[in-house]
Amino acid sequence: MQQRSLLELTMLKLFGIVFFCGLLSPSQEVLSGLSCAVSPAAMQKVLSDAILQNGLLQQHLQGLVVPNIMGGEGLLSSPTSITGLHLAEVRVPRLSVSLLPGIGVQMIITAKLELRGNCLVGLLSDLISILVDVRITANIKCTNFESGTVQVVIEDCLCVLGAIKINLLAGLLSLSVDDIVLTQLTATLPGLLCPVVGIVINHVNIQLLSTLNAVIPVGAAGTIHYQLASLPFTSGSFLGMDLDGAVKRVGGSIIPHDSSPSTLPPLLDNLMVMGMRPSFLNSVLSLLLQMPSQNFTCTPGAFSGASQLQEAIATLLPAECSTCLGTSPLNIKLTLSGNPLILLEENKATVQLAVTIQVFIQGSDGLILNLLLLQANLNLDVGVSIAGGRLVLGLSLGSISLSLESSDVGISDISTLKPHISSLVVELLLPLLNAALGIGIPLPNVLGIPLLKVHVRILGGLLAILV
Template identity: 75%
Template sequence: MTMLKLFGIIFFCGLLSPTQEVSSGLSCAISAGAIQKVLSDTMLDNGLLQKHLQGLVVPNIMGDGGLLSSPTSITGLHLVKVWLPKLSVVLLPGIGVQLTITAKLGLSGDCLVGLFSEIIDITVDVNITANIKCKNFESGTVQVIIEDCLCILGAVKIKVLSGLLSLSVNEIVLKQLTATLPTLLCPVVDIVMKLVSIQLMGTFNAVIPVATAGTIHYQLASLPFTSGLFLGLDLDGAVKHVGGSIIPHDSSPSPLPPLLDRLLVLVIRQSFLNAVLALLIQLLPQSVPCSPDAFSSASHLQEAVMTLVPAECSACHGTSPLGITLTLAGNPLILLEENKATVELLVMIQVFVKHLDGPVLNLLLLKADLSLNAHMSITGGRLVLGVSLAGISLSLESSDVGISSISNLKPHCSDLLVETLLPLINGALGMGIPMPNMLGIPLTKADIRILLGLLAIFV
């Protein structure tokens, strides 16, 4: 129980500067209930609490017995059992986290009353309350501290085989336990808290590969903060190419959506998504064969272009086949509106003739501004995007043969891009964007909501 308490303390600690705005690439609000469940599950399953309480030894208890009682000594009193503790969490706005652990401890030792020696068993109810804070934020890390730790004893039961302990002995035991147990249990909580803080930091301070394209380095952007309803964390997400260069994204603040009755909400800024898309969508220029056996849309575009070529252009009507090249221009741009996500992409379409004994003749160079509907889902802890063509705007950049009207080419270019380029883009996006592992809470049965400039993942 104490261990669970500690883990929860660490996670909630450091809540010093309350705010409800996202000041970095990502932000997360976690409910008190979710934290309590994570702490309970993690600490009990790992046996961390039991492990650090195993060596608990209580100082010897001595009583002189007075005029009517024999001298009493209880030695070797040590912890033999911890009944399943219970943990509760209260978030203190602007202050931190208050954790309360209740547990029943079983102690055993040797009891000597006068000349009579026997085994003594003691059970004691304990209630440990600690206020946890984080301070000294630096480079994605914080220092976890216990500001206050209060241990109160409840019911105490004492048993010996003979059952011949006097009331004065019971009073001596209770007095000594009241004086010594708090000084023993609070340091255990402090030790466990430090261990758990290391484990917790690892859940949101991590470098995660994005396939072979690069990495995302998640880390705390500032001290955690609390409201009365949730623990808030702002995260930086540094997006890097394989070579180490960082893809920048801005960090202007945005409001957090209400958590309501969910375990957590992970909020991702539009600018961060744009940086990751620039990492994922890196396609080399694509040469598209005009054979009907390969892409029918390419053959149809070729036929439509040839109807626009002036008859006097002899170089255009030779035996050399046409070539088509698709080239991405610039980085993709995602736009998040209420209940709608759109990816804008610029593609250059070149249709040309290359004679064996001559230079490339540029029949057309077209600029295609694509508007793509983006569909999102969470799979295996990754945000997976898929796109479909919503619209295309086509403009003529240049033509070496004097073509000026391209109005009839739009449907053929649309078909070509859907048939050749979109599968490549969806293949790149299908690798997914790895999400930070916030306290190990799995992003299962996630509900994705698209807001203005924000993507919110509710669990």
């Protein structure tokens, strides 16, 4: 059992991947999509749930065999031997976490271990139960970052035994036997428990790494591949992680994004802060807003300002074209041009979006007469919410500017069209954009911390999600 544990611990050090350790400060060269700061309290909850509440520690300690204890003189000056000693139960285990700035994480597990076996004192044989307090302290850090993974290093695992209680022969064992048991357990238990703790940590790493390295679909449009962008790092008050989010179209290529350094807001009483950078959000918006051109016939039922728009355009037509609108319906084609651009200012988010608006009529012969080709530059106000682990953006019209690109009929003054085009954008285009954004941007399930009681803050150059 001991040899196998030592082998598994060696494998852990070579191949394990960890989430909750770190070295030094984050690299300034990292171009990540988002960053996270996790509080010690959140880490303690995550680790306690994974190791203790889920029974992982009990499972791997169950049946642990302890070497035989051969003692000197015990009851009635007779030799004492304890055999078949094994771990029967882990009682009241507790786990605590502290951060070691620039080094990693210190994890402390305290518990009462109940060991059972057979005891022979002189000519008297009976079952023995030994209850011993243990405190296991392990310093954990990581190194050798490569392709989203890091290697685990467990250093300075220290196992200290405390109070010991022996139940045998109605408590008639002498204190000398207690001393013998404590001495031999002190010599053997640390070499058994520390490798088991290493194995447990490895299992937890594998479980929680999937929350940091995951490919998540974005509706039918594409995927986001989240993974660690650099080594995790620790300060005295939080664990920091930079994550990259590779945004990829279905059947297409990755939409690139870069990043500039940004500072997360302080944790305060929050469990976690996640910061998303504009360049990453822009790449996701480009994925979601892949909208084909939209064609509408300008009839009263199309939108509330359709009649007014048609009348306004009629007044702009030269005399020789005054009968055009009477013979053919007015058609409108909306085409998104360029990529959306999100701007994050203090307490305000806006999306800039360019739209080409073609107003034309098509004769019975199929020929198209282009009345107007407009460029509309939209400033859209952004509302932000969290639903189902996704960041949902809602757009509303803030302002619009119009420019005339061309006109086949000689229209040059479009100043009267702005309110009607605004109505067109609000009633026809924005519902389509919001429907496309309604599926939301999937967020990484960092360490399994649920996104409950979430507060979103918009800062200069950063969208911060506080849990």
